[in-house]
Amino acid sequence: MKRTIVLGAALSAVFSLPLAAQTLNVVTAGDTNMVDYINDYLGPLFEEQNPGVTVRALGTGPGDGGSQAMYEKLTAQKDNDVWDVDVGVVHQRMAGQMVSEGLLQSYRDRTATDELVNAANAENALGVDVSGYVMPMFQSQIAIAYNPALVDNPPQSYSDLVEWAEANPGQFGYNGITGGMAGVGFVFGWMYAFSDMAETLINGPFDEATPASWSPALEGLKAFNQSATITPGNAGTLDALNRGEIAMGPVWMDMFYTWVADGRLNPELQLLIPTPGMPGQPMYYVVPDKAAQAELAVKFIELATSPEVQAEGIVRRFNWLPGIDANAVKEQLTADEWAVLFTDVTPEVLAERGMSMPQAEYFSAILEAYERQVSN
Amino acid sequence: MKTTFVETAMSGARHLAAQVLPAIMIGLCAFVVFGPLVNLFMWAFAETWFFPARYPTEYGFDFWKRVFRPRAGAWTSLFASVWIALATVGLSMALAVPAGYALARLTLPARTLIMLIFLLPQAFPSLPIFVNIARMFYGLGLNGTYIGVVLVHSLPGLVYAVWIATAAFAAVDRTMEEAARNLGAGPMRTFQDITLPQAFPGLIAASIFVFLDSIDEFTGTFFVGTPDISTLPILMFNASMGGNYQIAAITALILLVPSIGFMLVIERFLKADVLSRIGR
Amino acid sequence: MSDPLAMPKPSAQLRAMLPGLLLIAPAILAIALLYVVPLVRSVVFAFVDADGGFTTAHLATALELYRRDVIFTVLVALASLCLIAVISIAIAGYLTLGATPWAVTVLRWLYRWPLFIPFIVAGQTARSFLARNGLLNSLLIDSGLMDPATAQSLLDWRGLVLTFAWKQVPFVTLLLAGAMASVDRSTVEAARNMGAGKLRCLIEILLPQVRGTLSVGLILSLVTIMSVLSVPMMLIAGNPTMMTSMMAHRVTYYGDYAVANALGLFSYLITVVAAFVYLRMTLAQQPENGR
Numbered sequence: 001m002k003r004t005i006v007l008g009a010a011l012s013a014v015f016s017l018p019l020a021a022q023t024l025n026v027v028t029a030g031d032t033n034m035v036d037y038i039n040d041y042l043g044p045l046f047e048e049q050n051p052g053v054t055v056r057a058l059g060t061g062p063g064d065g066g067s068q069a070m071y072e073k074l075t076a077q078k079d080n081d082v083w084d085v086d087v088g089v090v091h092q093r094m095a096g097q098m099v100s101e102g103l104l105q106s107y108r109d110r111t112a113t114d115e116l117v118n119a120a121n122a123e124n125a126l127g128v129d130v131s132g133y134v135m136p137m138f139q140s141q142i143a144i145a146y147n148p149a150l151v152d153n154p155p156q157s158y159s160d161l162v163e164w165a166e167a168n169p170g171q172f173g174y175n176g177i178t179g180g181m182a183g184v185g186f187v188f189g190w191m192y193a194f195s196d197m198a199e200t201l202i203n204g205p206f207d208e209a210t211p212a213s214w215s216p217a218l219e220g221l222k223a224f225n226q227s228a229t230i231t232p233g234n235a236g237t238l239d240a241l242n243r244g245e246i247a248m249g250p251v252w253m254d255m256f257y258t259w260v261a262d263g264r265l266n267p268e269l270q271l272l273i274p275t276p277g278m279p280g281q282p283m284y285y286v287v288p289d290k291a292a293q294a295e296l297a298v299k300f301i302e303l304a305t306s307p308e309v310q311a312e313g314i315v316r317r318f319n320w321l322p323g324i325d326a327n328a329v330k331e332q333l334t335a336d337e338w339a340v341l342f343t344d345v346t347p348e349v350l351a352e353r354g355m356s357m358p359q360a361e362y363f364s365a366i367l368e369a370y371e372r373q374v375s376n
Numbered sequence: 377m378k379t380t381f382v383e384t385a386m387s388g389a390r391h392l393a394a395q396v397l398p399a400i401m402i403g404l405c406a407f408v409v410f411g412p413l414v415n416l417f418m419w420a421f422a423e424t425w426f427f428p429a430r431y432p433t434e435y436g437f438d439f440w441k442r443v444f445r446p447r448a449g450a451w452t453s454l455f456a457s458v459w460i461a462l463a464t465v466g467l468s469m470a471l472a473v474p475a476g477y478a479l480a481r482l483t484l485p486a487r488t489l490i491m492l493i494f495l496l497p498q499a500f501p502s503l504p505i506f507v508n509i510a511r512m513f514y515g516l517g518l519n520g521t522y523i524g525v526v527l528v529h530s531l532p533g534l535v536y537a538v539w540i541a542t543a544a545f546a547a548v549d550r551t552m553e554e555a556a557r558n559l560g561a562g563p564m565r566t567f568q569d570i571t572l573p574q575a576f577p578g579l580i581a582a583s584i585f586v587f588l589d590s591i592d593e594f595t596g597t598f599f600v601g602t603p604d605i606s607t608l609p610i611l612m613f614n615a616s617m618g619g620n621y622q623i624a625a626i627t628a629l630i631l632l633v634p635s636i637g638f639m640l641v642i643e644r645f646l647k648a649d650v651l652s653r654i655g656r
Numbered sequence: 657m658s659d660p661l662a663m664p665k666p667s668a669q670l671r672a673m674l675p676g677l678l679l680i681a682p683a684i685l686a687i688a689l690l691y692v693v694p695l696v697r698s699v700v701f702a703f704v705d706a707d708g709g710f711t712t713a714h715l716a717t718a719l720e721l722y723r724r725d726v727i728f729t730v731l732v733a734l735a736s737l738c739l740i741a742v743i744s745i746a747i748a749g750y751l752t753l754g755a756t757p758w759a760v761t762v763l764r765w766l767y768r769w770p771l772f773i774p775f776i777v778a779g780q781t782a783r784s785f786l787a788r789n790g791l792l793n794s795l796l797i798d799s800g801l802m803d804p805a806t807a808q809s810l811l812d813w814r815g816l817v818l819t820f821a822w823k824q825v826p827f828v829t830l831l832l833a834g835a836m837a838s839v840d841r842s843t844v845e846a847a848r849n850m851g852a853g854k855l856r857c858l859i860e861i862l863l864p865q866v867r868g869t870l871s872v873g874l875i876l877s878l879v880t881i882m883s884v885l886s887v888p889m890m891l892i893a894g895n896p897t898m899m900t901s902m903m904a905h906r907v908t909y910y911g912d913y914a915v916a917n918a919l920g921l922f923s924y925l926i927t928v929v930a931a932f933v934y935l936r937m938t939l940a941q942q943p944e945n946g947r
């Protein structure tokens with residue numbers, strides 16, 4: 001008697017399996033907080049709205065290395081009919097490469113939130129046309145974090161920073177170019193400030209002869225490095241700030257706020273963006289070309305880019321800058337909640353000094369020039 | 377009288393030195409071994425820890441809750457890690473026992489070269505290798521399967537398995553085998569009843585190293601296993617690289633449990649005469 | 657076995673080897689399919705240019721940009737191996753010859769712990785332990801052993817060497833202590849009766865007999881040090897750093913497998929040199945085995 005019931009239950013479980021077996025694989029580059037965001041907030045919300053669906057989140061590692069890992073995973077299964085990634089969250093540079101290699105599908109016009117996307121970097125990723133293939137999850141910005149207890153009068157421009165670093169040897173720290181994008185972004189900012197060609201670096205066109213003209217800027221950086229501390233990685237800079245080993249250093253604003261919210265970072269630390277500016281970049285939602293659950297994936301991204309989710313998840317929970325039209329998100333929040341985003345850096349400063357990364361060829365050229373002339 | 381006193385004092389001092397010196401040495405060793413581990417332990421419970429405080433200012437279990445909330449999948453990953461490690465031990469030993477026997481007992485061409493071939497997978501940074509293996513496995517449908525993950529895990533551990541198994545078989549007393557053969561036992565019977573039991577402790581030692589190697593493998597699992605199969609190092613890697621010390625420290629402590637458990641069970645199988653022959 | 661004076665015919669020789677070859681075939685096959693094939697597929701890129709022709713440009717780039725890193729890797733590996741050898745010999749020697757039973761027991765229990773710590777955890781705990789304001793310095797300052805002003809960060813080559821040693825010493829000690837325990841005690845006893853000190857017994861009697869085991873432990877440690885990525889990534893800021901770090905950098909920021917693989921070749925070269933030294937040693941040591 002009992003056995004038949006168990007058997008019946010097991011059988012019905014098996015037969016109901018096809019309905020329940022829809023698994024949406026969301027693979028995200030970036031820190032653990034990206035995985036947490038899917039696991040704790042977006043995943044459960046989506047499962048609630050779509051009974052029978054399981055959202056499975058997986059992190060590929062922080063920084064561009066995480067995006068590179070996802071790219072490897074997709075190219076490795078290029079010849080298969082169905083791929084095991086449904087929704088990807090990637091960095092800007094890799095999104096461009098994936099689009100030009102045909103690894104992604106164009107999906108934006110299939111979402112209802114299409115017209116809420118108004119950022120320029122949703123159309124163009126470091127010189128590659130990605131229009132239709134990506135939707136920004138959030139916008140991120142590199143800024144200089146400093147400890148007010150150690151710095152009374154923080155420098156407001158790159159030139160002032162050079163003087164300050166000379167006067168306070170070892171007190172400015174950044175992670176070079178091998179340890180993560182915060183350091184890379186600081187170097188890009190340096191090039192924007194001292195190469196006299198910020199506009200060209202960002203928009204192109206690329207000219208192979210240009211890198212030769214960077215010598216003065218790079219020599220300056222080499223001299224600057226003498227009085228700077230090199231830290232191990234994005235997290236290493238925050239660490240060193242935390243332990244009081246350095247007084248200033250470039251960090252990702254979103255990472256900074258997450259650490260503070262977690263109690264992992266001294267909340268007294270503050271942020272600033274020196275002139276002429278520092279680069280930022282969005283994280284993109286993408287759908288791989290042969291995703292097993294493409295329809296579901298689009299639905300998931302639609303939810304993720306809705307004003308309600310952007311307000312609750314991106315702004316309220318993480319203090320990140322929204323990926324879609326800011327005005328649409330602002331309506332969902334109180335003035336105070338919105339203002340938290342701009343505690344240290346005002347919207348005006350952000351608009352003026354938040355710059356784009358260089359276009360892809362200059363991106364690599366600057367890094368390689370740095371390796372040849374500064375770190376060698 | 378005087379001399380006796382001096383002598384007593386001398387021997388007392390010598391006695392003291394004989395006890396104190398080892399104590400200092402042990403203390404130093406304990407500090408070196410456990411200092412970093414204590415650091416790890418403090419991070420696992422530290423809720424706030426930043427300059428100028430030299431030690432955590434707040435302790436708690438918040439991060440433990442985060443690691444063990446059902447959605448994070450720590451338990452599933454732990455079981456997957458242990459199960460994969462055990463299967464890897466099985467596969468590696470299935471390959472290593474015959475190979476070790478042949479290397480220890482039978483005539484082989486270029487024996488040293490063969491020994492070195494097993495060393496090489498440990499020597500090359502694994503990233504490009506695993507990217508290529510993933511490419512092959514996707515074609516074979518092995519990606520996202522336990523078989524695929526176990527296959528890539530058994531590779532780096534194979535050097536330990538084969539080298540130690542070879543040593544284990546070389547240490548087996550041949551006269552007993554010969555006696556068994558003289559009494560009419562067949563070669564399989566002799567192997568099963570005489571050789572294998574004697575080599576067993578060494579084979580267990582080999583499996584410890586295979587197990588430890590598998591349990592903290594990251595790159596191969598990432599390319600071949602995910603997203604269907606996730607292990608603890610996959611969970612930990614993000615936290616660790618992203619500087620989330622608490623999460624990484626907690627995951628590391630969990631990871632220690634099966635390793636130490638395995639070691640404790642198997643400790644008594646480590647025999648000196650086998651260890652002395654490894655790699656020869 | 658057979659008469660050593662009679663040269664067996666090739667076919668007979670082959671037949672004698674057949675059982676051995678059959679037994680070892682599965683393991684070799686596994687290495688070939690899971691390792692050699694992917695390796696060849698990846699290393700080829702180090703020598704192929706954009707048009708598919710042969711080139712040494714990638715090797716040249718690797719040397720030009722990362723020469724210092726190659727040298728740094730060799731030096732760090734050598735320093736680590738020296739430290740590992742010295743500490744392992746000391747611990748294994750004490751375990752074998754130590755006269756204070758409780759100390760021997762405690763030490764035997766103590767030294768193995770780091771063996772179970774994954775590298776990624778070792779790297780992570782070292783990063784916060786060895787920093788300028790890390791736990792090590794904090795403890796030293798609080799116990800009055802160090803002046804706060806002289807505190808410095810160990811997160812450079814020293815941190816690498818210390819972390820590698822911390823992780824690998826238990827492994828080498830485990831092998832070495834096993835080998836020493838199986839050495840015939842009578843020679844040691846005889847030497848002790850003649851009045852030789854323990855240190856002399858260790859260096860002149862025990863050590864020569866376990867040299868082979870020591871070199872095996874060290875070569876296994878070397879290949880491990882050459883291939884670990886997480887420790888240098890977490891400890892070392894900027895350049896020079898370990899080659900694995902630069903390989904990962906090349907792949908992450910440029911998607912450039914060619915130069916990364918060219919760097920990998922250097923790592924192989926170092927291993928091959930070490931393996932060659934090891935081979936020379938074992939061949940010189942075991943003529944009686946006829947292998």
